[in-house]
Amino acid sequence: MAFHDSTNINSTDHQIHIKMFKKKPNIKPLAPLRSSDRRKTADQIIKDLDLKTPLADTATEEEKKVSAAETPTLRNALLPDNALSARFTTTHGPDLKLVSGTVYVGSHNGEEQRVLWVKINERMYPSVYTLWHNPGILPLLHTGAFVVAKLQGGADLMTPGLYGGPPFPEKAKKGAIVAISSAENPSVPLVVGSCEIDVNKLQSVQGAKGIAVHTVHWSGDELWAWNPTGNSGVEPPEHMDGWLDEAGDMAKLAGQAEELNIVEGGGVSLEADVQDHVENAELEDEEEEEQMTIKEIDTAFHEAMLYGLFKQKSSNPKDGPTYGLSFPLTQSFVMSNLIQPFLPSLSSQLQIKKTSWKTMKKFLKSLDKEQILKTKDQKGNKVETVVLDIDFDDLQIQNFKPYRLPKREAPTASSANGKLTESDPTDSSVGQKLKLQSLYKAKEKLAPLFTPSEKDSRAFYTAEELRQITTNYIENEKLISETNKRFVKLNPLLANAVFDGKLGTDREILARGAVSREALVERVLSQCSQYHTITRISETTPDITPKPRAGAPPKVTITLETRSGNKTVTKLHGLEAFFISPQPLADELRKACAGSTSVERMQGSSPKAPVMEVMVQGPQRDAVVKCLTRRGIDAKWIDVVDKVKKKK
Incomplete structure (x- = not known):
């Protein structure tokens, strides 16, 4: 097959x-x-799996109506x-x-x-x-x-x-x-x-x-x-x-x-x-794994949790008593950040379902009984156990002796502090080359500007190209001032289509009847609709220019803010437009910054087209910029919002 x-x-x-x-x-x-594609796909699933009882030829109108009413519900369930x-x-x-x-x-x-x-x-x-x-x-x-x-x-x-x-x-x-x-x-x-x-x-x-x-x-x-x-x-x-x-x-x-x-x-x-x-x-596998006992798997998970807490405390000594963690912690956060990276081997047998606890909920409850942490059952769509607090002064954490961790991936890139960090081999954004271009499309009222240059007024142009088109028009219409060649005399087109009175300075310019060449070009650009393209340059495939997208070029936004009192966190969003997957970047930042990271849908973004936000514990602006630079992001494409500095 x-x-x-x-x-x-x-x-x-x-x-x-x-x-x-x-x-x-x-x-x-x-x-x-698209709604039509979803219906088509769901209907094909229903047909392939034979999920709907076919109506008999003798079916009544009522039976047909009931069957038709059930179809949307079945589609949505699947x-x-x-x-x-x-x-x-x-x-x-x-x-x-x-x-x-x-x-x-x-x-x-x-x-x-x-x-x-x-x-x-x-x-x-x-x-x-x-x-x-x-x-x-x-x-x-x-x-x-x-x-x-x-x-x-x-x-x-x-x-x-x-x-x-x-x-x-x-x-x-x-x-x-x-x-x-x-x-x-x-x-x-x-x-x-x-x-x-x-x-x-x-x-x-x-x-x-x-x-x-x-x-x-x-x-x-x-x-x-x-x-x-x-x-x-x-x-x-x-x-x-x-x-x-x-x-x-x-x-x-x-x-x-x-x-x-x-x-x-x-x-x-x-x-x-x-x-x-x-x-x-x-x-x-090249070697057949020796079967582990349940007790050995239990011990591996318990030790990994202690190692994770020990590492969190030692990596964030100034952030006590929470040491860089934002409570409550979800089960998935504990597993992915405090347990999995510290398991003593890469054995496929090391799964929570193979322990005596079977689930993360029961495992966390057992640590609660040991008074290492405090848990609570949180109700929502389903009951989930969350961690409310951790006793970092527990003797098991204080006296923990780190063991050698297995090598999960070969180091491939340098981190913020100069040490090698691991990089996800499936993260295709690492090492990519990007080309960002701002484009402009003229409005219909500016169409006569393009006639001397024999250019299509409906096409997309760069700022430099529009500058040349405007210069050609000025020279063709003989609008350059005789007394000062830096100034352009206004004709009816420029007076009506460019300086239309929407800005406060327009009245003064119109009264004078002339404007500097630079000011004219800037106003022509402002009267155009702005677009942009972001191209991923490949050495093996032709440089194909994508379809321009409306609006100014996007930027990656880095925000430093204070949470839970005096703890600083670093957030970043706007990655998707630059072909960057948030989760591999978060994984790299977790290792580079030796602190916890998370990826969540940004508040206010659409569930159908979510904007993901990466959060890193601590003021990690420099580390984040270095990781973005490795992914082809120019410093000009980054906005930094320092809310911590403003509060001070």
Whole structure:
């Protein structure tokens, strides 16, 4: 199939499938979906997944009206009206073949924006977030929790690993898109895949060979983790209604689970085919990881949290007692800023769901019991635990001994203090060359100015080009003053079209009947509509000038302000116009400034075309400017607003 790669490992049908979403895809800037495109896309999904019962020829007018009324609701459930789309690229296979597709991003009921659908080779795959909001849209298959853990590492589901049948769902045919959940938590889909065989026709799975489902996406991969603000992925719900016939399905799954052979040490004996496959799938890594115990994973997370707090305190000694943090802290902020960067290894086993706590909420509650921090359940669209305070004087933090952290990426650029910092390899803005150009378009009343130069008055011109066009007109009309060549005599066109009396000085200029050449050019420019272009110059592709956009050239705005008393923070926005992705920049600033960063939608910006704002703890103007310079931003394109200085 086109969306993954296969490598033969022996003469049997076993294959290692290298999944593209194990790697972070490069997602282009998001753009709002037009209403017509959203309806068309949603209708195609409804048709492909056969989600609507076709009306009989004998259907009454009332039944047709009810069906028509249900369609917009179904469309919005599958693809909300706040949906955005973007192209993505990634690589897969041993040859790192380039693959591209489209992601559809949106949010349900005010939640965070997430990837809801991904389109690959004209085929739409729902993400787990879509499955968690739309029960029953796919056939649901089941397997053991230990197999699901392997699927979430990139393995495919082998036929002997199927639970809960026969019979299996009727729609689980070869080529059909299906969902997979564990028998232990059967109502919550965790994996999306495509049937390799007619699962619905299986009479028995015992002793069967081969792949049943190729996995495409799962809870825990890079698609699940992606978010425009940089927050980590959302943990699965504990239970969902609508996916199961609770009585029948639960009894069947429980009965099949009891038939498993429990082996010494609490493991489960797999069919040989399943065991071979999951072992072979692990060959995607150069070395097979040694399995960690739950206690070891617990210890790794606990130590990482202490390391994160120790580092926060030591990096911001003058910002006590909060040491540069703005409370309350969300679960995702704690995970991405205080835990993940300090985990002792890059092992894929180090996931919060593999700890004894299972969720961030329970992990933070356990630290609350240790009195390291104080938490509170905050109610909104869903209950989330936030951190209200941290005891940085706790002995575990004070006496913490830092350990050596794994090398996550090769250092590629210099930071604000001259040290090397890590740079996201998918951040294409680093090292880019930009060309910003101001353009002007004359209004109709100025059209006669262009006749002597034989130029199109409806075209776009630079200021220098308009200066020359104006000079040609002056010379052609013989308007240069005989007594002072720096002055231009006014004729009826200049008097009426340029000096139209809107400015206070116009009356004096009109009374004098002359004006300096420089003042005339400036007034001609002011009477034109302003446009701009920003071009990304590439050495490998022609310099194609983009379509001019209305308005003056944008600028990146850096704002220094005081928050929570005497704490200074540095904010910046206006990055998108310069092809800069906010999250990789925030990641680099976090390392360069040794302080916390965040990315959020700027207050007042449209949800359909959000302007993202990066915030860095502390007065970090110089560090921010250096990072922007690396991304091709000229100092003239930056505005600095120092609110701290004004208050002093």
